[in-house]
Amino acid sequence: MISSEGVIGKEKIAYFSMEIGLTNDIHTYSGGLGVLAGDTIKASADLNLPLVAVTLVSKKGHFRQELDAQGRQTEHPEGWDPFRYMMPLSTEVTVKIENRDVKIKTWLYNYQSMIGVTIPILFLDTDVEGNAPQDREITHHLYARDEQYRLKQEIILGIGGLRMLDALGYKVRKYHMNEGHSSLLTLELLHKYEMDVEKVREMCIFTTHTPVEAGHDKFSHSLVEQLMDENTDMEALKRFGGSDRLNMTLLALNLSRYVNGVTKRHREVSAKLFPGYHIHSITNGVHSYNWTSTPFRKLxxxxxxxxxxxxxxxxxxxxxxxxxxxxxxxxxxxxxxxxxxxxxxxxxxxxxxxxxxxxxxxxxxxxxxxxxxxxxxxxxxxxxxxxxxxxxxxxxxxxxxxxxxxxxxxxxxxxxxxxxxxxxxxxxxxxxxxxxxxxxxxxxxxxxxxxxxxxxxxxxxxxxxxxxxxxxxxxxxxxxxxxxxxxxxxxxxxxxxxxxxxxxxxxxxxxxxxxxxxxxxxxxxxxxxxxxxxxxxxxxxxxxxxxxxxxxxxxxxx
CATH class of the missing domain: 3.40.50.2000 (Glycogen Phosphorylase B;)
Known part of the structure; x- marks a missing residue:
C-alpha cells in the first residue's frame, strides 16, 4: 500500500475513467463503460501490469431503479460509504473552478488479484472542508445534473487527477483515457511540458467507446471560460479541442499518439466520424473469473x-x-x-x-x-x-x-x-x-x-x-x-x-x-x-x- 508521502519508483500506466465498476457495493459505475474499466483493472493485476487508476468517488452513485406495477421508473440516490472499502489519503491538490480554489483529496482502494498483485485506484473527492457547498458536491453524483456539472467533474478528473498523481509521487510513462471525460489531462500535460505537443502525444492513449456523434461531450467556449482557470490557454483548447466548441473527444484525438475503438466494426465507424485520424481497434474483453458462475468455476x-x-x-x-x-x-x-x-x-x-x-x-x-x-x-x-x-x-x-x-x-x-x-x-x-x-x-x-x-x-x-x-x-x-x-x-x-x-x-x-x-x-x-x-x-x-x-x-x- 502506498502512503500519501510515498514515491513510486516504477513507471506506471495511469488509467483514467469517469466510472469504474469493481464490486456491486461500490456504486461508482452505471453500465458497460464502468464494468469494462473494472475488468481492465482486474486483468492488469492478474498480469502484473504497472497500472494506477484514477476516477471520481461518486458517493451518491448513479441511481437505484424502482419500477412500479406498470413499469414506470423512479430514480433514488444510491449512496455508499467510502470508509468501508478504502483509505483516505492526506494529500490535497487544488484546481480553479469559477475562479475559486477547489480542494481535492483522494481515497485509495487497493485491488488485489488472486496472485497477490495490487493495483491502486484513486477515487477523487471534493467533499473537503473549506470548499464552497456547491464544490463539495462535484464528486457526489455519477453523470448527474447538467452540462455545467459535467464539465466541473471533467476538470476534477482530468486536471485534478493528474495533479494528484504528481503530488503522490507517481512516475507515469503513459496516460490512458478511457473515453473522453478525462481528456483535459492533455491540457495539463501541455502546461507541464511547456507546450511540447509531441511529448504529450507520445504519453497519451485514447480509447473511444461512442459510435454516434451526439454521444461525445461538447461544451461551449463561454462555459469553459466561465468555469476554468482564468489562466487556461483557450488558444490551445481551440486548436486541439475545436474552434466552435470544446469537443472532449477531439481534444483526446489530437493529443494522443495511439487511438483505438473497441471492436473492428467500431474502428470503421469511428474513422468515418473522425476522418483524418488513424484509429486502431482493440476489441473489448471481460474478466473471465469474475463473470464465470461458481458451478463453472469448479468445473x-x-x-x-x-x-x-x-x-x-x-x-x-x-x-x-x-x-x-x-x-x-x-x-x-x-x-x-x-x-x-x-x-x-x-x-x-x-x-x-x-x-x-x-x-x-x-x-x-x-x-x-x-x-x-x-x-x-x-x-x-x-x-x-x-x-x-x-x-x-x-x-x-x-x-x-x-x-x-x-x-x-x-x-x-x-x-x-x-x-x-x-x-x-x-x-x-x-x-x-x-x-x-x-x-x-x-x-x-x-x-x-x-x-x-x-x-x-x-x-x-x-x-x-x-x-x-x-x-x-x-x-x-x-x-x-x-x-x-x-x-x-x-x-x-x-x-x-x-x-x-x-x-x-x-x-x-x-x-x-x-x-x-x-x-x-x-x-x-x-x-x-x-x-x-x-x-x-x-x-x-x-x-x-x-x-x-x-x-x-x-x-x-x-
Missing part, C-alpha cells in the same frame, strides 16, 4: 487448472464431458430462476427454454423488438415453451427508454397466460452475473451500427450460454453461424434501409427461434450441449480482458 478448476490466470486454456473445453457442462448450467439456471421467482413471482420453471435480455433501456438497443409480432411469438411458443427475463435501467432523462420498460411490462400483462416474462428491477453487477450464467439464450438486438462493442454476450459465453444477436459490435468477430450461436438479420457489409433491416431481422429472429433453436433445445440435447461447448471454446478463450490487456501492452503501452 474449469477440475479440468483446466490455471484457467483463471490464463483464460486461453478454455479453448480445451472439449476435455470436459458434455454432461458435466450441462449439469453446471442447470445449477446456474436454478440459481437465476429461483431469484426471478422470489423477486417477481413470475412462476418460472427450470426446464423451459429461457431467453435473457439485459441492456441499458434506450431506443437503439430495442428492448421490445421481440414483441413486434405478438401473433407469431405466440405461435412460436406453442412449438416449444419459452420464458423471458429482462433487466436494464433507463437514463433519468431518457423518456423513450423509460417508455420501453413500460411497454415490456404491458407485454408481461398481455401475455401472462401464455408466456412467462419477468423484468428484474435495479439491474446491477450481481443481477448481471445471475443472468449471463442462468439463461439458455442471450438475446441482443441493437440497431446497426450503434453497438460499439457490447460485452454481456462474452460473459454469457463463459458460462456456456449461447448468443443470438444482431451482427454488430463484438459479435461480428465472434460469431460462427450454427456453431457458437446465431445471427439476426443482414451481415455487416449489406447496406439496407432501417425498415429493410428490421424486416430481415424480425424474419430471422422468429424463424430461427421457431425452426432451429426451439427444436434443438427440446429434441436434440446433444447438439445443444455441443453449441454450449463451442460457445466456451471459440468465444470465452479469446474475448477476455487478459487477451485485451496483452494487446494494449504490445500495441499501446510499450
Amino acid at each position: 474449469y478448476d477440475q479440468y483446466l487448472p490455471g484457467w483463471a490466470k490464463d483464460p486461453e486454456l478454455l479453448v480445451r473445453i472439449d476435455g470436459i464431458p458434455d454432461e458435466e457442462i450441462w449439469q453446471a448450467h442447470r445449477e446456474s439456471k436454478k440459481n437465476l430462476i429461483d431469484y426471478v421467482n422470489r423477486k417477481t413471482g413470475a412462476g418460472m420453471d427450470y426446464e423451459t427454454l429461457t431467453i435473457g435480455f439485459a441492456r441499458r433501456a434506450t431506443e437503439y438497443k430495442r428492448t421490445n423488438l421481440l414483441f413486434s409480432d405478438l401473433a407469431r411469438l405466440k405461435k412460436i411458443n406453442k412449438k416449444g415453451k419459452i420464458q423471458l427475463v429482462f433487466a436494464g435501467k433507463a437514463h433519468p432523462k431518457d423518456m423513450k427508454g423509460k417508455k420501453l420498460i413500460e411497454e415490456v411490462f404491458g407485454y408481461i400483462n398481455e401475455l401472462k397466460n401464455e408466456i412467462k416474462i419477468a423484468y428484474l428491477e435495479n439491474y446491477d453487477m450481481d443481477i448481471a452475473s445471475k443472468m449471463v450464467s442462468g439463461v439458455d439464450i442471450w438475446l441482443n438486438t441493437p440497431q446497426r451500427p450503434f453497438e460499439a462493442s457490447g460485452t454481456s454476450g462474452m460473459k454469457a459465453a463463459h458460462n456456456g450460454v449461447v448468443n443470438f444477436s444482431v451482427l454488430d459490435g463484438w459479435w461480428i468477430e465472434g460469431w460462427i453461424e450454427g456453431v457458437n450461436g446465431w445471427s439476426i438479420g443482414p451481415e455487416p457489409e449489406e447496406i439496407l434501409s432501417v425498415e429493410e433491416s428490421k424486416t430481415r431481422e424480425l424474419d430471422d429472429l422468429y424463424s430461427k427461434l421457431e425452426y432451429i433453436i426451439i427444436p434443438m433445445y427440446y429434441k436434440r440435447k446433444d447438439e445443444w450441449t455441443k453449441m454450449m461447448n463451442s460457445s466456451i471454446g471459440t468465444i470465452a478463450y479469446y474475448f477476455n480482458s487478459h487477451s485485451m490487456m496483452r494487446r494494449y501492452v504490445t500495441e499501446a503501452y510499450l
Whole structure:
C-alpha cells in the first residue's frame, strides 16, 4: 500500500475513467463503460501490469431503479460509504473552478488479484472542508445534473487527477483515457511540458467507446471560460479541442499518439466520424473469473487448472464431458430462476427454454423488438415453451427508454397466460452475473451500427450460454453461424434501409427461434450441449480482458 508521502519508483500506466465498476457495493459505475474499466483493472493485476487508476468517488452513485406495477421508473440516490472499502489519503491538490480554489483529496482502494498483485485506484473527492457547498458536491453524483456539472467533474478528473498523481509521487510513462471525460489531462500535460505537443502525444492513449456523434461531450467556449482557470490557454483548447466548441473527444484525438475503438466494426465507424485520424481497434474483453458462475468455476478448476490466470486454456473445453457442462448450467439456471421467482413471482420453471435480455433501456438497443409480432411469438411458443427475463435501467432523462420498460411490462400483462416474462428491477453487477450464467439464450438486438462493442454476450459465453444477436459490435468477430450461436438479420457489409433491416431481422429472429433453436433445445440435447461447448471454446478463450490487456501492452503501452 502506498502512503500519501510515498514515491513510486516504477513507471506506471495511469488509467483514467469517469466510472469504474469493481464490486456491486461500490456504486461508482452505471453500465458497460464502468464494468469494462473494472475488468481492465482486474486483468492488469492478474498480469502484473504497472497500472494506477484514477476516477471520481461518486458517493451518491448513479441511481437505484424502482419500477412500479406498470413499469414506470423512479430514480433514488444510491449512496455508499467510502470508509468501508478504502483509505483516505492526506494529500490535497487544488484546481480553479469559477475562479475559486477547489480542494481535492483522494481515497485509495487497493485491488488485489488472486496472485497477490495490487493495483491502486484513486477515487477523487471534493467533499473537503473549506470548499464552497456547491464544490463539495462535484464528486457526489455519477453523470448527474447538467452540462455545467459535467464539465466541473471533467476538470476534477482530468486536471485534478493528474495533479494528484504528481503530488503522490507517481512516475507515469503513459496516460490512458478511457473515453473522453478525462481528456483535459492533455491540457495539463501541455502546461507541464511547456507546450511540447509531441511529448504529450507520445504519453497519451485514447480509447473511444461512442459510435454516434451526439454521444461525445461538447461544451461551449463561454462555459469553459466561465468555469476554468482564468489562466487556461483557450488558444490551445481551440486548436486541439475545436474552434466552435470544446469537443472532449477531439481534444483526446489530437493529443494522443495511439487511438483505438473497441471492436473492428467500431474502428470503421469511428474513422468515418473522425476522418483524418488513424484509429486502431482493440476489441473489448471481460474478466473471465469474475463473470464465470461458481458451478463453472469448479468445473474449469477440475479440468483446466490455471484457467483463471490464463483464460486461453478454455479453448480445451472439449476435455470436459458434455454432461458435466450441462449439469453446471442447470445449477446456474436454478440459481437465476429461483431469484426471478422470489423477486417477481413470475412462476418460472427450470426446464423451459429461457431467453435473457439485459441492456441499458434506450431506443437503439430495442428492448421490445421481440414483441413486434405478438401473433407469431405466440405461435412460436406453442412449438416449444419459452420464458423471458429482462433487466436494464433507463437514463433519468431518457423518456423513450423509460417508455420501453413500460411497454415490456404491458407485454408481461398481455401475455401472462401464455408466456412467462419477468423484468428484474435495479439491474446491477450481481443481477448481471445471475443472468449471463442462468439463461439458455442471450438475446441482443441493437440497431446497426450503434453497438460499439457490447460485452454481456462474452460473459454469457463463459458460462456456456449461447448468443443470438444482431451482427454488430463484438459479435461480428465472434460469431460462427450454427456453431457458437446465431445471427439476426443482414451481415455487416449489406447496406439496407432501417425498415429493410428490421424486416430481415424480425424474419430471422422468429424463424430461427421457431425452426432451429426451439427444436434443438427440446429434441436434440446433444447438439445443444455441443453449441454450449463451442460457445466456451471459440468465444470465452479469446474475448477476455487478459487477451485485451496483452494487446494494449504490445500495441499501446510499450
